[in-house]
Amino acid sequence: MPKILFISIPNSCTAMLNLSRLCRCKQSLSAVQSKLLVSSRNGFSNSIISRQIITTTKMHRYNILGRFSLSSTIKSNSIIMRFCSSTPKPKTSRAVGYWLLGCSGMVFTAVVLGGVTRLTESGLSMVTWRLLGEKMPTNEEEWQKEFEKYQQYPEFKYKNQNITFSDFKWIWYMEFAHRTWGRAIGAAMFLPAAYFWYRGMLLPDMKIRVAVYCGLVAAQGLMGWYMVKSGLEDRFHGPSDVPRVSQYRLAAHLSLAFILYAGLLGGALRVLRPFPAAATLQKIKELKSITGLAHAVKAMTFITAVSGAFVAGLDAGLVYNSFPKMGDNWLPDDILAFSPTIKNFTENPTTVQFDHRVLGASTLAAASTLWLLSRRRPLSPGARAAARALAAMAWMQAGLGVATLLCYVPTALAASHQAGSLVLLSLAVWLTHEVKLLKYIPK
Structure with a gap:
């Protein structure tokens, strides 16, 4: 002012x-x-x-x-x-930046843990949901009651009729850990947000961001239960039906997690590496192509990850476990087997896997092109390092994806592949921030 x-x-x-x-x-x-x-x-x-x-x-x-x-x-x-x-604008406390960075790390862990839960088919072991958390069984009688609840739902009836009591405990623990970590994220988000807000440590624009982050955390928890509920419905009657959560709700759940993670990381960078206060945002022609392509890679990483959620939801990674061809053909015969045609892109495992391959290859090409362009543009050391790391991670992520496919989706490789998508997104967010910093010219 x-x-x-x-x-x-x-x-x-x-x-x-x-x-x-x-x-x-x-x-x-x-x-x-x-x-x-x-x-x-x-x-x-x-x-x-x-x-x-x-x-x-x-x-x-x-x-x-x-x-x-x-x-x-x-x-x-x-x-x-x-x-x-004109006086310099007040700065947000760095404590807020470290808080946002810590919350983004917790979301990263939650995504990886959720992937492991999905890969081990543990997500439907807990058939109830309470806002403040379910009580862990403490004795054999309580465990038996929990097991009896599980036996009333489709996953046990049509798929896990031979599951042992000890195996049930293991998958229950996996889902319990995932839900408990999600609630820990909620506490780590809401309680410090209230404190920083009350102490006046948030600027007006940061208040809006924090309110959005809190809303996304709440929506993420509700979407998680809405997703699990789809796998508990009695809609699996055919002999080939496999009880699983809706791939649409799984994709929505993962999308919210990625949006929340990218928002928290971007907010942390704005506080810990702020834009100069007494400066103007300039248009630099040499950075136009870099900026556009960096944002494109960020968007393509997100879209590819969402398509991966459809792959996981339909177990599409277990069909056509060959590369680069799908079986003996570049284009499978059953790629458009469903009618109407639009259903193939979200319900046909063959089409879903093909789309994920194409999106992954396109993201790899864009990240590699971005690195080549960055070598001939006036970038800062930080931006140049981010572009280099982004391209290297894109190749590593592609390698993990191919290895996961060829090995028939082992848990360790598949979880690493999902974590790799978050690392790739992190590097894209970092690069776009570094490039934008270069556009702020002191007055």
């Missing part, structure tokens, strides 16, 4: 001299965005004397020194002066 100083100059010479001693400017006024508006006692004048005071060229033209005293102006004119100066 600009600071405004109103000074009324009386006719008394003694008061004028006293005031002039208080209004002596001891610092150079050059290169300051200020205006000195002068009005006489009888009416406002249109003269703006600040150009002769604060502009460097004017100071040299009129032989005005770097240090300027306002006393001469005040003594010779009975004036009312208003002095406006």
